[in-house]
Amino acid sequence: MARLVFLLLIACLAACAHDYHRAAVNSVPTQIPDRIVLNWSGDPATAASVTWRTDTHITKAEGQIAEADASPNFVTWAKREEARTEKWTRNGYAAHFHSVTFEGLKPNTHYAYRVGSGKIWSSWYQFRTASAKPDSFTFIYFGDAQNNLLALWARTIRTAMLDAPDADFIIHAGDLVNKPNRDSEWQEWFKAGDWIHAKIPSIPTPGNHEYDKDAGKRRLSTLWRPHFTLPENGPTGLAETTYYTDYQGARIISLNSNERIEDQTPWLEQVLATNPNPWTFVTFHHPVYSASKGRDNKDLREAWKPLFDKYAVDMVLQGHDHTYARGHNIGNGVTVRDTTKGTVYVVSVSGPKQSDLRKDRWMTRGAENTQLYQVISVSGNTLHYRAMTAVGELYDAFDLVKQQGEPNTLIERGPGSPERRKNKNTLEKRDDDDKVY
Numbered sequence: 247m248a249r250l251v252f253l254l255l256i257a258c259l260a261a262c263a264h265d266y267h268r269a270a271v272n273s274v275p276t277q278i279p280d281r282i283v284l285n286w287s288g289d290p291a292t293a294a295s296v297t298w299r300t301d302t303h304i305t306k307a308e309g310q311i312a313e314a315d316a317s318p319n320f321v322t323w324a325k326r327e328e329a330r331t332e333k334w335t336r337n338g339y340a341a342h343f344h345s346v347t348f349e350g351l352k353p354n355t356h357y358a359y360r361v362g363s364g365k366i367w368s369s370w371y372q373f374r375t376a377s378a379k380p381d382s383f384t385f386i387y388f389g390d391a392q393n394n395l396l397a398l399w400a401r402t403i404r405t406a407m408l409d410a411p412d413a414d415f416i417i418h419a420g421d422l423v424n425k426p427n428r429d430s431e432w433q434e435w436f437k438a439g440d441w442i443h444a445k446i447p448s449i450p451t452p453g454n455h456e457y458d459k460d461a462g463k464r465r466l467s468t469l470w471r472p473h474f475t476l477p478e479n480g481p482t483g484l485a486e487t488t489y490y491t492d493y494q495g496a497r498i499i500s501l502n503s504n505e506r507i508e509d510q511t512p513w514l515e516q517v518l519a520t521n522p523n524p525w526t527f528v529t530f531h532h533p534v535y536s537a538s539k540g541r542d543n544k545d546l547r548e549a550w551k552p553l554f555d556k557y558a559v560d561m562v563l564q565g566h567d568h569t570y571a572r573g574h575n576i577g578n579g580v581t582v583r584d585t586t587k588g589t590v591y592v593v594s595v596s597g598p599k600q601s602d603l604r605k606d607r608w609m610t611r612g613a614e615n616t617q618l619y620q621v622i623s624v625s626g627n628t629l630h631y632r633a634m635t636a637v638g639e640l641y642d643a644f645d646l647v648k649q650q651g652e653p654n655t656l657i658e659r660g661p662g663s664p665e666r667r668k669n670k671n672t673l674e675k676r677d678d679d680d681k682v683y
């Protein structure tokens with residue numbers, strides 16, 4: 247008996263420790279639309295896609311869209327678009343995911359949309375279509391959110407939104423959640439961002455934690471494709487994970503670093519070779535240059551880095567290592583980092599899980615034990631980059647200036663503050679966090 251009580255006590259302590267940093271969430275779907283997320287699956291100047299969730303009572307749903315006006319009368323000229331609906335089930339639990347793509351929109355124009363059916367509707371959400379030609383823009387980039395999303399990631403996305411309220415889109419560089427098919431974690435992710443997800447288009451790329459083992463094979467979360475409506479212009483079988491979008495003079499490319507690396511290489515080359523835009527950003531989860539102990543992604547580096555060099559990709563935005571590192575290209579056969587030329591590589595982390603930084607020669611600036619977001623603004627031939635902590639402090643910054651026929655010039659703008667490293671208050675890494683790499 248004493249042994250049983252002891253075991254129960256240990257089990258309770260383990261459970262309490264595990265849940266200590268999680269916020270409570272109710273993930274049961276209702277007839278009211280939730281998990282509303284704005285994406286681009288077509289041309290951001292003329293189209294926008296919305297995805298949302300309800301319970302299975304809602305079998306027919308629609309989106310409505312109108313050119314927004316300061317008068318609330320804009321609702322009277324809204325157009326209707328019937329939704330596509332798919333059912334998601336797991337362990338006897340079901341939901342309907344609905345999506346619409348609004349097309350034929352005017353460039354550089356404010357629109358308002360809502361989603362729902364019958365008498366049950368969402369809020370009207372406003373967004374602006376892209377300009378049809380190159381123009382200034384700003385975006386936010388997040389490394390891994392992954393754990394304790396509502397408790398501890400929410401503050402990062404909320405601070406980022408207040409810092410960059412004019413952001414045109416958000417890049418999520420993988421590991422949005424920890425357990426890919428655990429519905430409550432996705433509920434946390436959506437609740438943490440709430441209306442931000444519905445208003446600012448998301449460009450997500452999958453991380454290893456968006457993959458689950460199923461019959462010995464790693465498979466993309468069954469919730470990834472129902473949750474997002476993304477371009478299907480990638481290699482066959484990698485729809486909505488490998489894709490690109492052109493936005494106001496920039497090509498933004500998502501690669502899937504979890505599977506079929508080699509299959510994506512010719513597609514990547516073709517997308518880079520035919521890129522008419524002056525700016526190029528590539529995002530994927532596993533970094534070309536690692537920033538944590540015991541990690542290296544040699545296959546990926548050998549496959550893709552020569553193309554980043556050849557086509558002068560401006561920035562590569564990554565996650566996975568749960569540290570911060572920003573630095574430069576190391577050229578073929580070049581052993582000394584050249585801080586003024588070539589692609590800028592960033593590894594970052596927005597959630598609470600933190601690992602040890604492994605200093606390496608490619609890094610200009612690093613951090614550990616720090617939740618961060620990045621704000622990147624492009625105007626003409628200049629890019630301004632800021633890495634900000636979750637409490638809104640400037641941690642790293644630089645400008646990139648395009649030079650005709652030459653590599654970009656990088657101008658450091660950082661605060662010169664000491665490098666952030668772990669201290670005695672660092673949360674212990676929990677052992678269920680990261681079993682799959």
Ligand SMILES: [Fe+2]
Nearest residue numbers: 421453454566
């Ligand atoms: Fe990861």
